[in-house]
Amino acid sequence: MGHKGFFTDTTICIGCKACEVACKQWNQLPDDGLAFTGMSYDNTAALGASTWRHVAFVEAPASFTPQMTGLMGDGFSWLFSSDVCKHCVRAGCLEGCPTGSIIRTEFGSVYVQPDICNGCGYCVSTCPFGVIDRREDDGRAWKCTLCYDRLKADMTPACAKSCPTESIQFGDLDELQNRARARVQTLHDRGVSEAYLYGVDAENQPGTEGLNAFFLLVDKPEAYNLPPDPVVPTKKAGESWRNMAFAAVGMAAIAFGSVLSARRSRQA
Amino acid sequence: MSDARYVDTSLGVLTGEGAEQRVESEESVTRNVWQREPEQTAGTYYDLPALKKTVWKVEIPIYYFVGGTAGSMAMLGAAAALCNREGAFNRLTTYARLGALGGSMMSAVLLIHDLGRPERFIYMLRVFRPTSPMSVGTWMLSSFGACLSLSWLASKTPLLSAVEKPAYAVAGLLGLGMSGYTGVLIGNTAVPLWQQVRRELPVLFIASSAASAGSLLSLAPLDEAEDKITERFSTVAKTVELTAGSKLERRSRQVPAVARPLRSGTGGTLWKISRVCVLVSLAATLAGHKWKAAKKAGGILGAAGSLTTRLAIHEAGKESAQDARALFTQQREGLGAKEVTGSAAVTSSR
Numbered sequence: 001m002g003h004k005g006f007f008t009d010t011t012i013c014i015g016c017k018a019c020e021v022a023c024k025q026w027n028q029l030p031d032d033g034l035a036f037t038g039m040s041y042d043n044t045a046a047l048g049a050s051t052w053r054h055v056a057f058v059e060a061p062a063s064f065t066p067q068m069t070g071l072m073g074d075g076f077s078w079l080f081s082s083d084v085c086k087h088c089v090r091a092g093c094l095e096g097c098p099t100g101s102i103i104r105t106e107f108g109s110v111y112v113q114p115d116i117c118n119g120c121g122y123c124v125s126t127c128p129f130g131v132i133d134r135r136e137d138d139g140r141a142w143k144c145t146l147c148y149d150r151l152k153a154d155m156t157p158a159c160a161k162s163c164p165t166e167s168i169q170f171g172d173l174d175e176l177q178n179r180a181r182a183r184v185q186t187l188h189d190r191g192v193s194e195a196y197l198y199g200v201d202a203e204n205q206p207g208t209e210g211l212n213a214f215f216l217l218v219d220k221p222e223a224y225n226l227p228p229d230p231v232v233p234t235k236k237a238g239e240s241w242r243n244m245a246f247a248a249v250g251m252a253a254i255a256f257g258s259v260l261s262a263r264r265s266r267q268a
Numbered sequence: 269m270s271d272a273r274y275v276d277t278s279l280g281v282l283t284g285e286g287a288e289q290r291v292e293s294e295e296s297v298t299r300n301v302w303q304r305e306p307e308q309t310a311g312t313y314y315d316l317p318a319l320k321k322t323v324w325k326v327e328i329p330i331y332y333f334v335g336g337t338a339g340s341m342a343m344l345g346a347a348a349a350l351c352n353r354e355g356a357f358n359r360l361t362t363y364a365r366l367g368a369l370g371g372s373m374m375s376a377v378l379l380i381h382d383l384g385r386p387e388r389f390i391y392m393l394r395v396f397r398p399t400s401p402m403s404v405g406t407w408m409l410s411s412f413g414a415c416l417s418l419s420w421l422a423s424k425t426p427l428l429s430a431v432e433k434p435a436y437a438v439a440g441l442l443g444l445g446m447s448g449y450t451g452v453l454i455g456n457t458a459v460p461l462w463q464q465v466r467r468e469l470p471v472l473f474i475a476s477s478a479a480s481a482g483s484l485l486s487l488a489p490l491d492e493a494e495d496k497i498t499e500r501f502s503t504v505a506k507t508v509e510l511t512a513g514s515k516l517e518r519r520s521r522q523v524p525a526v527a528r529p530l531r532s533g534t535g536g537t538l539w540k541i542s543r544v545c546v547l548v549s550l551a552a553t554l555a556g557h558k559w560k561a562a563k564k565a566g567g568i569l570g571a572a573g574s575l576t577t578r579l580a581i582h583e584a585g586k587e588s589a590q591d592a593r594a595l596f597t598q599q600r601e602g603l604g605a606k607e608v609t610g611s612a613a614v615t616s617s618r
Contacts, residue, residue, distance in 0.1 A: 028284030030272035030291040038301040039314045046316060050289060056313060061306060092458060098403035099388075100395035114288055118391045119384015121323035122402050125457040125589070130319040138290035139384030145285050188617070196617040205613040207605025221615050222596045225313030229604030229612045233456045234399050236466060236608050240452040244470035248444035251340070251478050254504050255347040262496040263351055 003108030005212035006168055007176040008082055009183060013167040015041060015055055015080035022162035023053040047083060049135035052144035053159050054083045058223050065192050081224050082168055085131045085144035086199060087212035090232040093123035093132050108212050109146035117141050128230035173212060180216060194218040207231030318592040319458055322585060324382060329582035331378040332450045333575040336477030338371025339446025342416060344481055344501060346440025349433055360494040364485060365420055372413040401453035408445045415439035447477035460526045460595045461588035464603060468516035475512050476574045478505035483570025499553060502570060506550040513543060523601055525594040535584030542580050545573030
C-alpha cells in the first residue's frame with residue numbers, strides 16, 4: 001500500500017525505445033553521443049549516469065513459441081526488454097551510501113539526492129545489477145528516480161506513460177504483482193511455457209527481497225544481462241566484520257606480546 | 269557549445285531531475301562495434317559487463333596502504349606507550365605517533381582527492397550509517413586523526429599531559445579498525461572477486477598493515493629493545509599476511525573464472541610481486557640479526573610488499589567487475605544470494 005513500482009512485461013515490448021526517449025526528455029538528461037554498436041538494434045548498450053532506461057535486444061538462434069519468423073526453420077527469436085533501475089527492496093546502493101544521499105522515498109523507490117552526493121563511487125560498486133554510475137564530467141552518481149517529481153504530482157512516470165503497448169506498467173506494487181502472476185498463468189495456458197517472473201517478491205529473489213521494478217522474462221536472466229542470483233552485498237557483510245574483529249584482537253595481542261617480551265628481555 | 273540537451277532556454281526551463289548534470293564533453297560514452305558470432309557470446313548479453321566499472325583510481329589502494337599502516341603504527345605505538353616503564357620505549361612511541369599522524373593526514377588528502385565532488389567531502393559526516401563500511405570508516409578516520417592530534421599536542425603541552433596516554437590508547441584502538449575496515453569495504457560490493465574473498469580480505473589487510481607498520485618503524489633509529497619489538501611484530505605480521513594471502517587465493521579458486529584476475533593480467537602480476545616481496549622481506553628481517561643491511565632491506569621490502577598487495581587486489585577487482593561471465597558463473601554455482609539466504613532466485617518457469 002502506497003508503494004509504487006514497474007511491472008515490465010517483455011513479451012509485449014516491441015523495441016520501439018519510446019521509453020528511452022521519454023526518460024531522456026522528461027529528465028532533461030544529456031545525450032551520450034551517437035554510437036553504432038552492431039548489437040542488434042541496441043545502440044545504447046547499458047544503463048548509466050545519463051541513461052536511465054535501456055532497451056535490450058536479444059537475437060538468439062533458438063525457437064520461441066510466440067515468434068514464428070520463418071527464418072532458420074523458426075530456430076530464431078528476437079527478444080526485447082526495457083531495462084531500468086530495479087529499486088530493490090534491499091538496495092545495495094542505498095545501504096552503502098555514506099553521505100545519506102541515497103534514500104527510500106515514500107513511494108518505496110530508491111532516490112539519489114544530487115545536492116548531497118559527493119561522488120565517492122561506493123554505490124557504483126555495490127549495485128548488484130550494474131545500474132547506477134558516476135558521471136565523470138559531473139562527479140556525482142545518477143540513476144532512475146522513478147520520476148519522483150511526477151509521482152509527487154500524482155502522475156505516471158514518463159517511460160510508462162509513453163509505452164505504446166503498455167509493456168511498462170506502473171501502479172501500486174501489490175496490484176502489479178497480482179497482475180503479473182495472472183499474466184504468467186495466461187501465457188502458460190497459451191503455450192508460452194518459457195514465461196516467468198524475475199524479482200516479483202522476496203521468495204522469487206531472496207537476495208534483494210524483491211524488486212519494485214520487476215520483470216516478466218522468457219529466457220534466462222543472463223541473456224538480458226541480468227544476474228541470475230543477485231544479492232545486496234550487505235547480507236554477506238557479517239562474516240567480513242567478524243573476521244576483521246578476530247584479526248584486530250589478534251594483532252593487538254601480538255603488539256602487546258612483542259612489547260612485553262622486549263621489556264622483559266631488557267630487564268634481564 | 270550545447271550541453272547535449274538541445275533545450276532552447278528562452279522557450280523551456282531546465283528543471284528536470286537530470287538537468288543539473290554537468291556535461292563537459294558530449295561524447296562521454298564510447299562503443300566498439302560488436303563483431304563476433306552470436307555463439308561466441310552465448311550465455312551473456314554480447315559479452316558486455318553486467319556490473320559497472322569501479323570508479324576508484326590509484327589513490328584508493330594507496331590509501332589502503334597509508335591509512336592501514338598509520339592505524340597499525342598507532343596500535344603498536346599505543347601498546348608501547350601503555351607499557352612504557354621508565355621511558356624505555358620513548359623513541360618508538362614518538363615515531364609511531366608521528367608516522368600515524370602523518371599517515372592519517374595523507375589519508376584524508378588521498379580520499380578527498382578521489383571524490384567526484386571533493387568540495388563536498390564534509391558530507392561524509394552528515395550521517396552515521398552502520399550498514400556502510402565506508403561510513404563507519406570515515407568516522408573512524410576522523411576520530412583517529414583527532415585522537416592522535418590530541419595525544420601529540422598533549423605530549424608538547426604540560427597542561428594536557430594527563431590526556432596523552434588515554435588519547436594514544438583510543439587512537440590505537442581505532443587504528444585496529446583503520447587497518448582492517450577497508451577489507452570489509454571492498455568485500456561488501458558486488459564485484460565477484462572481492463565478494464568471494466570477503467572473509468579473507470580484512471585479515472589480509474590487517475596483517476599487511478601491521479607488516480608495513482613494523483617494517484617502516486624498523487627503519488627508524490631505535491634502541492635495542494625497541495628494535496626487538498618491531499622485529500617480532502613484523503615477523504609475525506608477515507607470516508600472517510602470507511597465510512591469509514594463500515587462503516584468499518584458495519577461496520578465489522572456488523570459482524576458477526572469478527580467480528582469473530588474480531592469476532593473470534595486471535592484477536596477477538602485481539599479486540605475484542607482492543607475495544615475493546613479503547616473503548623476501550620476512551627472510552631479510554630474520555637475517556637482520558646478523559646483517560644490518562638485511563634489516564634495512566627487510567624494512568623497505570615489507571612496506572613495498574604491503575603496497576603492492578593493495579594495488580594487486582584493486583586491479584584484480586577492477587577486472588573482475590568487467591567480467592559478466594565470472595559473475596554469472598559464480599551465482600549459478602550457488603555463491604550468489606543462495607550462499608546466505610539458502611535459496612537462489614527464480615530464473616526460469618520450472
